[in-house]
Amino acid sequence: MIYFDNGATTKPCDAAIKAANQALEAEWGNPSSLHSMGVWAEKMVNDARERVASVLNAEPGEITFTSSATESNNTAVFSAALTRGKRRKKIITSAFEHPSVSQPVKRLEEKGFEVVRIYPDKTGKIDPREVLSQIDSNTLLVSLMLVNNETGVITDVSKIFKAIKARDKEIYTHTDAVQGFLKMNINSKTMYADMISISGHKVYVPKGIGALYVKKGVNLLPFIVGGGQEKGKRSGTESTVLISAFGAAVNAYKDDISERLEKVNALREHLKEKIKGMDGVYLNEFDNALPYINSLTVERYKSKTLLHFLEEREIYVSSGSACSKGKKSEVLKAFGYNDSQLDSTLRISFCTSDTKEQIDELVAALKDARERLVKIR
Numbered sequence: 001m002i003y004f005d006n007g008a009t010t011k012p013c014d015a016a017i018k019a020a021n022q023a024l025e026a027e028w029g030n031p032s033s034l035h036s037m038g039v040w041a042e043k044m045v046n047d048a049r050e051r052v053a054s055v056l057n058a059e060p061g062e063i064t065f066t067s068s069a070t071e072s073n074n075t076a077v078f079s080a081a082l083t084r085g086k087r088r089k090k091i092i093t094s095a096f097e098h099p100s101v102s103q104p105v106k107r108l109e110e111k112g113f114e115v116v117r118i119y120p121d122k123t124g125k126i127d128p129r130e131v132l133s134q135i136d137s138n139t140l141l142v143s144l145m146l147v148n149n150e151t152g153v154i155t156d157v158s159k160i161f162k163a164i165k166a167r168d169k170e171i172y173t174h175t176d177a178v179q180g181f182l183k184m185n186i187n188s189k190t191m192y193a194d195m196i197s198i199s200g201h202k203v204y205v206p207k208g209i210g211a212l213y214v215k216k217g218v219n220l221l222p223f224i225v226g227g228g229q230e231k232g233k234r235s236g237t238e239s240t241v242l243i244s245a246f247g248a249a250v251n252a253y254k255d256d257i258s259e260r261l262e263k264v265n266a267l268r269e270h271l272k273e274k275i276k277g278m279d280g281v282y283l284n285e286f287d288n289a290l291p292y293i294n295s296l297t298v299e300r301y302k303s304k305t306l307l308h309f310l311e312e313r314e315i316y317v318s319s320g321s322a323c324s325k326g327k328k329s330e331v332l333k334a335f336g337y338n339d340s341q342l343d344s345t346l347r348i349s350f351c352t353s354d355t356k357e358q359i360d361e362l363v364a365a366l367k368d369a370r371e372r373l374v375k376i377r
Contacts, residue, residue: 001077001143001316001325002315002316002358002361002362003316003354004316004317004348004349004350004354004362005153005316005317005347005359006202006292006316006317006349006350006351007149007150007179007292007347008200008318008348008349009201009202009207010201010202010203010204010351011182011203011204011351012204012205012249013052013135013205013246013249013252013253014110014181014205014352015248015251016204016205016206016245016249016250016252016373017245017247018248018259018319019221019244019245019246019247020241020242020244022240022244023041023240023244023245024045024199025029025239025243027040027041027044028041028240028241028246029041029179030237031229031237031238031239031240032046032227032229032237035066037085037305039094041240042360044171044240044243044244044247045065045238045240045243046243047059047242047247048065048243048244048245048246048247048248048250049065050247051214051247051250051251051254052198052211052246052247052250054254055182055190055250055254056186056187056198056213056252057186057187057188057189058188058189058213059216059311059370061215061216061231062213062214062215062216063211063212063213064211064214064231064233064234065210065211065230065234065238065239065243065246066207066210066211066212066228066234067208067210067236067239068199068207068208068209068210069098069100069103069176069178069197069198069199069202069210070100070210071210071213071223071224072197072198072210073098073100073101073104073174073176073197073210074100074104074193074223075212075220075223076101076142076143076172076174076197076212076221076232077091077101077104077105077143077174078104078108079109079220079221079222079223080140080141080172080174080195080220081108081113081140081141082221082223083219083220083221083274084170084172085108085140085181086112087365088133088137088138088139088140088170088181089112089113089138089140090113090114090115090116090136090138090139090140091105091108091109091113091114091115091116091139091141091142091143092115092116092117092118092131092134092135092139092142092143092145093105093116093117093127093141093142093143094117094119094120094143094144094145094155094334095117095119095120095334096120096145096148096150096151096287096330096331096334096335097116097145097176098149098174098176098178099144101145101200105143106215107298110122114122114138115139115176115188116134118130118131118134119143119334120153120334120335120336122326122336123286124148124153124286124287124288124335125153125155125156125283125286125288126153126155126156126288126299128156128159128163131160131163131164131239132148132160132164132167133146134346135164135168135171136165139168139171140171140172141171141172141173141174142160142161142164142171142172142173142174143173143174143175143176144157144175145175145176146175146176146177146179146180146186147177147178147179147180147183147290147293148179148293148331149178149179149331149353150288150293150295150329150331150332150347151284151287151289151293151294151295152179152289152290152294153267153286153289153290153331153332153335154180154184154288154289154290154295156192156288157173157175157191157192157193158190158192159162161173161175161191161192161193162192164192165192166340172193172194172195172218173193173195173288174193174194174195174196174197174198175190175191175193175195175197176196176197176200176322177196177197178197178199178202179198179292179293181203181288182203182250182254182257183257183260183261183264183292184257184261184290185257185258188213188215188332191215192334193213194214194215194218195212195213195214195215195218195220196213197210197211197212197213197366198211198212198213198215198320200242200245200246200249200258200278203249204249204252205242205245205246205248205251205350206242206245206358208239208242208312209239209242209243209246209289211246212234214233220233222234224236225340233366234278240257242358245253251281252346254334260352261290261291263352264291264292264350264351264352264354265291266356267291267350267354267355267356267359268291268294268350269365270284270356270359271283271348271359271362272295273358274341274360274363275363275366276285276368278363278366280297280298280299280300281292281296281297281298281299281366281370282296282297283295283296283297284297284341284345286297286333286370290352291350292349292350293347293348294348294349294350295312295332295345295346295347296345296346296348297341297344297345297349298344298345298346298366298369298370299340299341299344299374300340300344300346300375300376301369301370301373301376302344302376303319303343303344303345304319305347306319306334306366306369306373307346308339309365309369309373310362310365310366311367313361313365315361315362315365317346317347317348317349317362318326318349319345319346319347329342329345332345340376343376344376348356348362
């Protein structure tokens with residue numbers, strides 16, 4: 001089995017599984033309980049919080065655990081609107097955000113908020129000047145994705161957010177850093193982000209856990225209210241099992257980010273070399289992209305058909321974001337892909353356990369597919 005769909009989810013690592021089992025079997029108390037079982041559970045949560053904070057160069061109190069990055073993104077958008085939405089009504093975002101950002105923004109737009117969507121240029125970059133040209137006294141929030149989930153393009157959010165804060169410190173800045181977390185160095189102190197969303201299941205943790213960094217001093221009204229857990233920032237009994245697994249995975253992968261990036265870059269270069277000379281097959285390359293996520297176009301062959309052809313050979317890829325469920329990608333459309341490319345593009349997303357030999361098998365299968373499958377007319 002060859003799995004090249006790590007942008008959708010990753011296989012839980014041994015450290016995460018061990019930590020989850022420990023929490024299930026021995027330390028399953030409610031972290032809000034005052035007795036010793038609760039104290040042990042609370043310690044597990046706090047240990048994990050410290051580990052996540054450390055890799056972001058943040059303080060533990062700046063980390064709030066959520067059920068997912070979707071919740072983190074929803075919280076960032078809606079909490080900003082709840083807190084300051086009576087005085088300011090303008091939101092600036094990119095045209096290629098994940099639906100967990102774009103849909104909340106759209107909902108606020110329907111309620112009367114002004115929304116400005118910034119499109120990338122031909123190289124995939126967001127022009128900081130275009131963002132800054134839209135800043136005014138009515139601007140509430142600027143939300144820009146760090147690493148695009150379908151192309152791997154990196155947006156220089158630090159540069160953009162620094163310029164925004166120099167102009168108006170009252171504007172909230174938020175980045176969806178899901179596809180960059182533990183794959184590139186992220187420093188909350190130099191990113192100038194008020195909020196950073198991350199996820200567990202993209203970094204070898206079971207699904208169902210995420211986190212939101214909220215900069216110290218940024219006081220947001222909570223999006224989810226109830227029992228006041230997470231110091232009132234996100235109510236609901238904490239999932240000690242998943243939080244513990246999250247902390248363990250972060251601890252296992254935090255020290256070799258650069259080395260893993262180098263290895264994955266070598267995989268991408270190998271893929272590029274192997275498809276060289278294949279007519280109509282190419283990587284969609286951008287000036288600044290993380291090699292973990294690769295956009296591969298196979299002209300005149302439907303991506304959905306290719307996906308299932310590869311699946312029959314136990315090679316797993318995707319035809320875009322897993323959240324799109326086979327729909328034409330709005331993200332790729334924002335990047336300027338034409339209709340033919342939208343129908344013929346696969347996402348190949350790596351992890352560090354992948355090998356060049358597996359890439360060779362993928363390329364061989366693509367060559368076979370082009371001989372066996374019917375082209376799009």
